[in-house]
Amino acid sequence: MPKQSLTPAAVSEKHEKPCQPRTGLFPLWSRLDSYIFGEINRPFMMAMLVYNGIFFIKTLAAVAELSGGKFEIPYSLLILFFVSEIPEFLFITITMSFLFAALAGMGRLSTDSEILAPQVVGVSFWRLSRPVFVYGGLLTLFLLVIANWIGPMLNRVWLNESRNFSEIAMPNIQPGVINPLGKSMLYVDRVEEDRLADLIFVDVSEEKEEILIAEHASIYENRDLDLFRAVKIDLLKDQTMKTYATTEMTLSLPMPAALDGLGLKGAPRDLLDTPRLKRYLAQQTDPKRKRDLEIELYQRLFNPLICLVFALYAVPLGAKHARIRKGSGFGTSLVLIGFYFIVSKIARDAASQDKIHLLVGMAGPTLVFLAGGVILQVGKNRWWSQPLRRLQDRILYVMYKPINKLFNTLKKKKTQDAPQGGAAQTFIFPSRLDIYVTRSFLSIFFLVQCSLLVLALLVEYTQVGKYVTRNQIAPDVVLRYLGFKLPEMLDLTFFLCLLISTLILFAVMSKYQEVTAVRAAGGSLQRLCLPLVFCGLGASIFNFYISNTFLPYANRRATVLRNEIRQKSESTFSQDVWLKTAPGEIVNFQVYDHRTKRLLGVRRFRIGKDQPAMVERTELPQVVFRNNQWKAAVPGKRWAFHRDSPDQAMKPTVSAIAENDPVSLNIKHEDLMRKRRKPSEFSLKELRGYIRYVRELGYVEPSFQTELNVKFAQPLVPLIMMMLAMPLGFQFGRRGTFFGVGIGLVAGLLFLGLFEALRQMGGSGLVHPIVAGWSVVVLFGFFSLYRFVNLE
Template identity: 30%
Template sequence: MRILTRYILGEILSHALIGCALFTFILFMPRLPQILEMVVRNSSSFSSAFEVFLFLLPNLFWVTIPMSVLVGILLGLSRLAADSEIIAMRASGLGIGYFVRVASIVAVAGALLGTVNSLWVAPRANQAILEMQQSLAASQASYQIQPRVFYEDFHDKVLYVQDVRSGTGAANWKQIFMADVSDPAAPKITTAESATVVNDSSLELLMRLRNGEQHEGVPGHPDQYNVSTFDTTDLPLTLSPQGDVHLGRMDTAVYAIPTRTLLQRIHQPDNKRFLIELNNRFAYPAACLVLMLVGVPLGVMSRRGGKSSGFVFTLLLVIIYYVLSYTGVALARQDKLPPTLAVWLANIIFTIAGSFLLWQMATGGGVIAAIAGLTARTPKSRGSGIATVLHDNGSHLTHLLERRPRSVRKAYRGAFPRILDAYVMREFLTMFLMVLCGFVMLMLVFTFFELVGDIIRNHIALTTVGLYLVNLTPSMLYTIAPLAVLIAVLVTFGVLNRNSEIVAMKATGISLYRLVIPILVIAGTLAISLFAFDEFYLPQANRRQEQLRSTIKGRPPQTFLHPEQKWIFGQPRAGERGRIFYYQFFDHDAAEFANLSIFEFDPMTFALSRRIFAGRVYWDRSAGSWVFQNGWVREFQGANQKDFREFKDTTFGEIHEEPGYFSKESLQSQEMNFGQLDRYIRDLRQSGFDTMRLRVALWHKLAYPLVAVVMAMLAIPFALSMGRRGSLTGIAVAIGVALTYWMVMGLFEAMGNVNYLPAPLAAWSSDVLFGLTGGYLLLKTPT
């Protein structure tokens, strides 16, 4: 192999590998919290989580291998074109065909890897995911009960515990209320003063109840009612198996069918989905070849744009290709195009376009010249780099300083920002904005890919899709900003170090700690801005994008209410008995209950003192009270029934909870700012709802913006330790650091969500851990 060929291949391959890792990381990030939640919540080890990660990779490689081939060709050739190396090669007699032959080596390798992945690896990985989903649906880790929360996760049981005290091998509960809802119309109630609980198995808790009562009625016969007491009794609690466990992208098992079986099924009468899947398994690997045909001429002609124009071309071509691909598949599913033609539509169009561009490049056509003109940018008038900056401004700055008194000159030297600060800040912000915009664009593209089928199937207007993407962008900016800080710091300081500019700064007496001040100032400003952004704008944008997504998915408008939450703790007042409400339906607009039961009990022992049932209960606005119809009331004194009466129409003035108390909105944490979420949590906790996940999200709103500062502190020592290896190494290190951080952050938050860690500790642990690591490495770096 010629030296020149190896040189070009090295450029293309290095960019392709980094691109593959970067695209895979972006696609994997949304799935990471789900995997970590599985590790914490289920009886799964970290090896099982690693298996899930490996099983998901083949599905991601379907998309990322063609993209990495394209980005490798475009960025590699663009870098050579920007340094005029392409001009030198062509002047030595190498035509466009030579670059096609070299790039085709990478394209063919990518196509072969993609074919092996789609035909053999991915189906087996998908089958393994399906089997793992089935095993997860039948398994559950030991459950940790929180006090003052209603739990409906048990088989035909609802549990409420007033106080929980953990112990070695067992837990001690105080004041227990349990309803057996095998017959929802007549729940059997058990109360107890205390209980000792042990895990009998992964799916069962064994309770030993003490000093309790059991209440049981007969449906349709309110006069028949039994009350029994006990000193001790043992009751098992069986956890319901998890139902909706989804680890992969699969909506159907067709993705897990072996290719040999798929070839047999395409001859069946109803074979459309099998034919689409079979063609997909060949079309996506072939995309490496057709994208190469377009990427070579665009990369060769990017003389002035360099890597930036190559990056823009990559985003543009990826958007066009996958929009055409997903649109074709959607049209095939609706019988508007033959499956084979629809799946290969994007490849056919790109093959024609690539052949045309290559012909224009070989013949010097005007189309290539016009495209090249679009990528041109005005060259810098005086070069770049710290030496140029000092050279350009040196004489003018010296003249100004000499005209000032010495005291003024000393003050100026200590000012912030100085010329050097402005230079570092400009380089950092340029890279930060480019990375942030690029990542957000990629995430928007992938989101659009997922929705193309729904858009066509539900006939959604493009204006609606555009509004959805516009309202989704703020959330993506908030999520990606810390990662963009990490990459921007690594690349900026890596380039400064490679160009010996940091050595020059140190030689002039500038400490490393003084050099990083502008970066930390920007990171701190960004952290404050992210918190303000989340406080004042992001929640309303998230609410809007959730509504638009429901429209695109063809779902009815959501009310964001909990129609299924039938148990709620009453609003307590001093000196009153405790009160639990159970209902089968509540119309919040009409303020009306159907089949409402009220259980009143002694707060000290949890023994029932009164039970009320009514077939219909409505709110009388004029009287300001509830009207109970067609029901009965029964009062108890210990295990004895003190009184019983039936009624047609009555009121209970002591029941003071108003209709708004029962309309508990089920809002997402990202749809509220810090103050709103804090008030929402207090309201739900008082009513007996599980708020642990929301409390973690509340502290996360404070902790997450500071990730920008943590990433900056962590990136600086890594960047300085890379030596002269450049920006590609910086991006590779950034991917590793970011993946590690997001895994640790997701793991701590998952532990907090299931009450294994306090909410503040779950939200702040990753910031503290990585912040201390970054600070230590920064202090150990030679200044």
């Protein structure tokens, strides 16, 4: 069949048809834009997982500390509190994640020379920045919605729900110890099946003092207890006493004192969205209050815009043809974010103190960074950027030349001193490969750790910043507080940094075929991971040492400085305290004056051993510590209760206590001066002694026993995290590197989340302390060991 010829018109039509409709050389959104958008999206998701994961775990701890184990909180309220806390740090994490993702995405395109192809066909750096601007604009809109509407709405919902919960909160009753309930006290000797045995309840009000003693009690509903074989004693204001005996009665427990510390967000700046806040501002007449509300409004407007501003920095700082591990954006994003928040904080404080105009203080830092980004973008697209880049390279060469010369001299000397000949060694440790892997791991770890520490310190400073301005705290106090807070932040981020560094190291080595070269030379993956196994062991030993030496001291100093910043007194066993001083004996006092060694408002209760009944009640307005014993500073009274027969009601006999009469309280002066501390403020040895101490006072804190087990189990976490990351770092190819890192991050955050969740559940008494401290560590430890053994 003869070949059909085409006319010139047909040829022209054939070539033009696939191109219809023509959109020009630079369409509004092309495949290149989608490709760059995707390159930013992957590291952004990874960074959000990392940065938010740390604060999710920290917020989980704050949620668990709401009750401190003193009362039961429904899961719905815990979840609501967790969600309401997210907007507080979401602005920082989104901004930092976007800046890192933009720099990392453009850096990868530059490293693989993919950015050269668009430039060859005439695509400028301005055009390549378009998807970055779109990504930053979308995040800016999201943050604007969060700051102006969603955040205040969540605070309002949390406030309403927490108020409703305060009406039905049920105390978490612990047997054998004192359970303070505001101005009241509940003591249960033991639990028999589902009933509370030998219950003592004391309720003090302005009108009377009510004492209830029951043989058994069972929970009825909400805060109600059903009492069986109960005796009620009412001491009226005129010092007369009435006693009642009943076979069954109902007791409504008062509000737990811990509910006062729920931290309700009730200020208008926290609850009102922007339109309502503007109307509320128009009604204010106090200049200081108006300025505070104006600052809040400007913050909601200008702070989210920084994502769009940082989009200008992606192409100029990311397209440098540097290797990923050296130009991933961690260091650059760290410097930019830290500098921006420092400048914005200084400007905001100056504006709040009328040192500069309010608009200049709130908008100035954003405009300065906007100008810097525009200059970088213009310089990247103009002729004078090349001379500046050459000048920068020349300056760096002059700075690093002496250091390189020193290293070359040491390397040459080491080569000359090396023995010549001899039998070849089959196993050398550390080899050059081990040194290379260790050095690369430490460089990545340093960047990641610094990045997360800066982020953690920024969030911490934002939380205490309002107290600094309100209470006019000196800058050196704030700096010392942040300095002593740094070890706790290191302990919080240390494990996750080890995981991230291991994942990134092996992912990059896999991408550049370095792992393939090692295996082609006969090396195994386990041998390649050996230096990191030793690094993990070193990290575990370091964590154990620091958590039992410097960290408790730093936490105690940080607590003291935080109380100074917030102008809050330290918690001691010296104000409105209930103490179990001996078997069957409970002492309550209102205030202890340590200067004059006086106890004010002392009441002592003695309970019979054979049956639940009040044997004696002593009331002393003042007791003073003289000559190593307690003496009545003013006259007091003692009520002794007795029955003529078991079936008759109790009869009180009143006797007087004269001034200077000795009083047996079984309380040491040192005990009253000892401060209440958190478990994190103790080393292992100190924590064991403190647990015995509080038990002698009649208190039990499940969090202390749980923390004791955690202090033994936690040093294994660094090694487990690194061994968990090693197999995942080798998986997937070049296009799936971030996916492999993401899987490792999910596994690591799951491990840390479960570990922290069980830790808090153990602290609340819901899980046995041994299970809370060891279960997750043992489970993930065996899993990571199995994965490491089967690495090939």
